[in-house]
Amino acid sequence: MASYNVDERGYYGEFGGAYIPEMLYPNVEELRQNYLKITAEPGFKAEFDQLLKDYVGRPSPLYFAKRLSEKYNTKIYLKREDLNHTGAHKINNTIGQILVAKKLGKSRIIAETGAGQHGVATATVCALMGMECIVYMGEIDIKRQAPNVARMKMLGAEVRPALSGSRTLKDATNEAIRDWINNPVDTHYIIGSAIGPHPYPDMVTRFQSIISEEIKWQLKEHEGRENPDYVVACIGGGSNAAGTYYHFLHEPEVGIIAVEAAGKGVNSGHSAATSKLGKVGVIHGCKTLLMQSPDGQITEPYSISAGLDYPGVGPMHSHLATSGRGEFYSITDDDAMKAGYELAQMEGIIPAIETSHALAVLKEKKFKPEDIVIICLSGRGDKDLETYIDYFKL
């Protein structure tokens, strides 16, 4: 049977690997040689599980959405990652990585952030562990995302502006990499999605795989079976999706549905639909599908949702797309916003706009009445209220 997990060389099919500057090799190699050993230790697992339970609030509920199910004439369950501490799935990964950093004897954490969500999740676990935290953020993003900058500062992190290039996420990532090269001994770099050089995509996927691990026993309680007919998730870099799919990747009866941001339309020139528009290239240290010009310059992505506004996609998802194991949809800003509004009105849940993209699949695909469809509710909409207010003139 085909494998959709990472292989020993760090590849998912033809995607993945570690395309990094020579000077970063020792840092990444230390992590590669140790991450599986560390995370398999009983002491590590016990501490990780305890924090997920008592600090994050796991297990997150698997909620049967009755009114939504009636409307779409199929059985819809929502995996409530929005109820996690800090409001999204990102905390599952930052807790895992900070525990790995501790075991590696690191005392200083760095991270990059675009909209600030990963920065906040990283600052949170650094406060929890009493570790120094430096978050690199583009100067433009610092201006655009003031509330998250304030949160990071309140949590004790130092927010360092990236002043070069377009002064956004890409430049923040470059600054973080430069920092790591200069501080290889005491510093761990917490990457926020299922991207980056091997072993990051696999490590992040494993930490997020708690999502599908819980879905299995929760669905068994609800429906008497572990496997749904479909699992659905939105994809920025692909960490909530990787976690939602993980325990179903090799269950052929479970359909895998991935939802990208089409922005103003796939062919509008303002889009982030990487599986449709991307070509094989290298971004953030891995070979993957990437939106780029014919001469290989990365194209500026666009989405109304900051978390999906990314020109690449994690290597696992590039493989799911090209192998046909995953079914990919691109959802426009307008359709996502309507789906988010509908969830609020029909179920009393205001989702993050990233998540609204996943919900919009219900209008795109006709499911059978007996199908069980699980949608990962990756985050809550508090952070997006202003965007909803502007859009719907609330």
Ligand SMILES: *Cc1c(COP(=O)(O)O)cnc(C)c1O
């Ligand atoms: C960051 C974020 C995403 C996108 O990131 P992935 O790594 O693709 O999961 C999706 N939803 C929410 C709520 C987010 O905060």
